[in-house]
Amino acid sequence: MQPEPAKTYPITRELEDALALVRRGCDELLIEAEFAQKLARSRATGQPLRCKLGLDPTAPDIHLGHTVVLNKLRQLQDLGHTVIFLIGDFTALIGDPSGRNTMRPPLSHEEIEANAKTYFEQAALVLDRERTEIRYNSEWAEPLGAAGMIKLAARYTLARLLERDDFAKRFRENSPIAMHELLYPLMQGYDSVALRSDIELGGTDQKFNLLVGRELQRHYGQEPQCVLTMPLLEGLDGVEKMSKSKGNYIGITEPAAEMFGKVMSISDALMWRWYDLVSLRGSDEITALKREAQEGRNPRDIKVLLAKEIVTRFHSARSASEAEREFNERFRAGAAPDEMPELTLAGEAAGGLGIVAVLKQAGLAPSSSEAVRNLEQGGVKVDGERVADRALRLGAGTYVIQVGKRKWARVTIV
Amino acid sequence: MQPEPAKTYPITRELEDALALVRRGCDELLIEAEFAQKLARSRATGQPLRCKLGLDPTAPDIHLGHTVVLNKLRQLQDLGHTVIFLIGDFTALIGDPSGRNTMRPPLSHEEIEANAKTYFEQAALVLDRERTEIRYNSEWAEPLGAAGMIKLAARYTLARLLERDDFAKRFRENSPIAMHELLYPLMQGYDSVALRSDIELGGTDQKFNLLVGRELQRHYGQEPQCVLTMPLLEGLDGVEKMSKSKGNYIGITEPAAEMFGKVMSISDALMWRWYDLVSLRGSDEITALKREAQEGRNPRDIKVLLAKEIVTRFHSARSASEAEREFNERFRAGAAPDEMPELTLAGEAAGGLGIVAVLKQAGLAPSSSEAVRNLEQGGVKVDGERVADRALRLGAGTYVIQVGKRKWARVTIV
Numbered sequence: 001m002q003p004e005p006a007k008t009y010p011i012t013r014e015l016e017d018a019l020a021l022v023r024r025g026c027d028e029l030l031i032e033a034e035f036a037q038k039l040a041r042s043r044a045t046g047q048p049l050r051c052k053l054g055l056d057p058t059a060p061d062i063h064l065g066h067t068v069v070l071n072k073l074r075q076l077q078d079l080g081h082t083v084i085f086l087i088g089d090f091t092a093l094i095g096d097p098s099g100r101n102t103m104r105p106p107l108s109h110e111e112i113e114a115n116a117k118t119y120f121e122q123a124a125l126v127l128d129r130e131r132t133e134i135r136y137n138s139e140w141a142e143p144l145g146a147a148g149m150i151k152l153a154a155r156y157t158l159a160r161l162l163e164r165d166d167f168a169k170r171f172r173e174n175s176p177i178a179m180h181e182l183l184y185p186l187m188q189g190y191d192s193v194a195l196r197s198d199i200e201l202g203g204t205d206q207k208f209n210l211l212v213g214r215e216l217q218r219h220y221g222q223e224p225q226c227v228l229t230m231p232l233l234e235g236l237d238g239v240e241k242m243s244k245s246k247g248n249y250i251g252i253t254e255p256a257a258e259m260f261g262k263v264m265s266i267s268d269a270l271m272w273r274w275y276d277l278v279s280l281r282g283s284d285e286i287t288a289l290k291r292e293a294q295e296g297r298n299p300r301d302i303k304v305l306l307a308k309e310i311v312t313r314f315h316s317a318r319s320a321s322e323a324e325r326e327f328n329e330r331f332r333a334g335a336a337p338d339e340m341p342e343l344t345l346a347g348e349a350a351g352g353l354g355i356v357a358v359l360k361q362a363g364l365a366p367s368s369s370e371a372v373r374n375l376e377q378g379g380v381k382v383d384g385e386r387v388a389d390r391a392l393r394l395g396a397g398t399y400v401i402q403v404g405k406r407k408w409a410r411v412t413i414v
Numbered sequence: 415m416q417p418e419p420a421k422t423y424p425i426t427r428e429l430e431d432a433l434a435l436v437r438r439g440c441d442e443l444l445i446e447a448e449f450a451q452k453l454a455r456s457r458a459t460g461q462p463l464r465c466k467l468g469l470d471p472t473a474p475d476i477h478l479g480h481t482v483v484l485n486k487l488r489q490l491q492d493l494g495h496t497v498i499f500l501i502g503d504f505t506a507l508i509g510d511p512s513g514r515n516t517m518r519p520p521l522s523h524e525e526i527e528a529n530a531k532t533y534f535e536q537a538a539l540v541l542d543r544e545r546t547e548i549r550y551n552s553e554w555a556e557p558l559g560a561a562g563m564i565k566l567a568a569r570y571t572l573a574r575l576l577e578r579d580d581f582a583k584r585f586r587e588n589s590p591i592a593m594h595e596l597l598y599p600l601m602q603g604y605d606s607v608a609l610r611s612d613i614e615l616g617g618t619d620q621k622f623n624l625l626v627g628r629e630l631q632r633h634y635g636q637e638p639q640c641v642l643t644m645p646l647l648e649g650l651d652g653v654e655k656m657s658k659s660k661g662n663y664i665g666i667t668e669p670a671a672e673m674f675g676k677v678m679s680i681s682d683a684l685m686w687r688w689y690d691l692v693s694l695r696g697s698d699e700i701t702a703l704k705r706e707a708q709e710g711r712n713p714r715d716i717k718v719l720l721a722k723e724i725v726t727r728f729h730s731a732r733s734a735s736e737a738e739r740e741f742n743e744r745f746r747a748g749a750a751p752d753e754m755p756e757l758t759l760a761g762e763a764a765g766g767l768g769i770v771a772v773l774k775q776a777g778l779a780p781s782s783s784e785a786v787r788n789l790e791q792g793g794v795k796v797d798g799e800r801v802a803d804r805a806l807r808l809g810a811g812t813y814v815i816q817v818g819k820r821k822w823a824r825v826t827i828v
Contacts, residue, residue, distance in 0.1 A: 090560075090561070091564075093561065094561050094564055094565065097564065097565040097568035097569075141560055141561075142559065142560060142561070144560040145556065145559055145560055146504075146555055146556060146558040146559055146560060146562060146563045146601075147504070147507070147508050147555075147556070148560060149560045149563040149564070149597075150505075150508055150511065150563070150594045150597055150598075150601075151508065151511040151594070153592070153593035153594035153596075153597055154511035154592050154593065154594040155511075155592075155593075156592070156593050157590040157591060157592055157593065158572075158585070158590075158591045158592075158593060158596065159585075159588065159590060159591070161593065171572070171573075174573065176571040176572075176573060177571060177572045177573070178567070178568050178569075178570070178571055178572075179567035179568065179569075179570050179571065179572060179575065179596065179597075179600065180564045180565070180567035180568035182567075182572065182593065183563075183564055183567055183593075184564075186593065187560075187564075
């Protein structure tokens with residue numbers, strides 16, 4: 001059964017702008033022409049689009065990287081559409097029954113409820129609660145029954161599932177694929193059928209699963225959802241993806257001052273990337289800021305705008321101003337003096353010079369043991385970075401070294 | 415979880431005989447040593463073994479080929495064990511949801527019930543009703559639910575399922591395999607878990623599915639079932655497998671006389687095969703019959719014993735005696751006289767001679783039109799076979815030709 005051929009709606013200038021906003025920063029929007037029609041129809045009928053985000057109810061601790069998709073959903077909400085915050089409790093209740101993945105124990109109803117609540121409390125810092133529907137997929141997965149599961153499985157072929165990169169790789173390498181793993185994308189796709197989703201969002205790595213939903217909807221006689229994938233956000237270092245394990249992240253519940261300082265520490269190039277993916281400013285505004293930077297405005301000021309926007313979102317405008325003020329004070333206080341002692345030290349045969357020897361020889365510590373104590377107490381910075389490792393060796397080069405608040409030296413090692 | 419190491423029971427001479435009977439005619443018995451232990455334990459504890467036969471509740475019309483597995487089950491019943499006649503109603507209710515297989519529409523509860531009843535009424539001509547349990551797998555498949563289905567799927571890998579010949583072939587040839595097809599062997603295997611089956615029987619082509627049950631039982635902490643496969647029975651021609659479409663079958667509801675005559679028509683070699691697969695006589699008895707045949711007993715008499723056994727089973731001992739008497743009368747009545755006119759006729763340039771010309775030239779019909787009428791009325795036999803085709807040409811050779819009850823000639827065409 002195929003849906004009736006849809007009526008075609010005109011795409012106005014306003015809709016083109018909305019489309020451009022939705023597309024901003026995204027990795028792929030499939031199929032754009034279909035989505036334009038959905039937007040236009042929604043505009044004409046007053047019926048908001050249903051924008052799905054599926055989530056595992058694992059213990060959440062959201063960082064800025066997770067908010068990239070949430071931001072996109074917020075933009076859709078601001079355009080008048082509804083977000084469906086879908087908690088995948090059904091599969092979480094099962095866990096990994098093969099016992100292969102010990103990282104995925106079954107969760108109880110209470111744990112799922114608690115995790116989902118915590119997740120949503122954090123997500124609500126980005127999302128508009130009024131335009132968000134929270135749903136649990138056990139609502140339709142349980143009544144499906146064993147028979148429904150078989151009927152669902154009949155809608156998809158093995159070959160299509162093996163097109164998913166990770167399955168294909170494991171199959172090629174003869175790594176075992178337990179049969180239930182192949183059922184999970186179908187369950188996830190069926191969620192889109194049950195929700196009559198218009199568009200589903202996810203990370204780039206979710207593209208395959210989102211497309212399953214699209215295909216299943218077609219099988220069930222529905223208009224297929226569009227699929228919008230967002231790239232993974234680079235962390236503070238501007239290279240690796242933001243992740244807790246890499247330490248290059250900003251947790252959205254971090255104190256305002258830390259959050260502000262971390263945003264201020266990113267490179268100018270990364271700042272523009274974050275404007276696209278993290279900021280909720282309009283595209284026109286961002287274009288204007290870029291022009292100002294080209295015309296000589298200090299990028300630091302533009303970074304302050306981003307830092308304040310982010311702190312305002314996760315704390316408040318007042319906290320943001322406070323954080324800015326504190327940051328400026330610390331910056332002034334922590335700024336290197338214009339003049340300081342300059343020394344040249346000889347590296348050892350092994351290459352470079354140990355930090356303890358550097359501190360002593362530069363007269364920044366009266367003895368090696370005092371130097372070690374300073375390091376241990378966190379009082380030593382090299383080029384503005386705190387150093388605690390007494391085994392650190394500085395290679396040939398020039399370094400600004402600070403001990404405590406007042407002792408400074410510019411040391412060149414040869 | 416693995417079952418506790420089983421106690422080992424001694425295998426007596428009596429058990430060895432039982433094992434030999436079970437093994438008779440079978441294709442494979444896996445694993446024989448395990449089955450010997452099951453037999454021995456059952457003997458020691460008085461607990462009958464649970465012998466499973468799974469059936470699709472499709473419209474049944476059982477022929478002798480279908481009874482090969484039933485016979486083996488009957489032998490197990492005669493050894494004191496329980497047969498579980500398992501109706502696969504759960505999957506029959508679903509049908510083929512992919513719609514690819516139009517031969518498999520979903521059946522209603524009523525249709526399934528009716529088919530199962532008809533099937534069992536026929537099977538009960540072989541099985542001992544007292545030792546037969548009829549079960550429907552919807553009993554445990556429905557309560558399994560979608561979650562149970564996923565847990566079940568987690569117990570098996572894709573690679574193991576693709577070892578099944580037909581799946582492997584289709585996968586290799588890029589023929590689509592719908593995902594539900596891969597779930598069906600798991601459902602069937604789960605039946606063995608639910609039933610705590612000790613041994614499952616099936617045709618040779620079922621071996622893979624039966625082994626899935628064995629493996630799943632192990633996963634669910636049960637002692638794995640043994641697997642006994644029976645070969646497909648050759649039909650009346652002794653070459654092709656018995657099947658309705660090939661016309662080489664004996665339906666178990668056929669009249670006694672037809673059944674008797676059909677058994678009498680098989681070759682001596684096929685007769686011994688049928689003794690192994692169709693007869694319920696003990697192995698000692700069959701061995702004795704073979705010895706008698708070697709010592710010169712007419713194989714026809716031994717075939718009569720088989721025919722009477724089969725007719726007795728599906729009708730009654732009285733019907734069997736009646737059928738034998740009628741068969742002998744017909745045989746005598748239809749037998750060619752010791753003496754008859756002998757003629758030699760010249761074949762035509764085209765090769766051989768048309769049957770109408772033969773009848774006329776041999777004096778068996780006064781005219782061509784009379785010969786044609788005889789043919790049309792079914793009154794003409796060549797070498798005992800009725801001939802109705804007036805276009806038939808007889809090539810060079812000698813033929814016994816009969817018209818009506820009394821006109822005979824031995825005709826040689828040169």
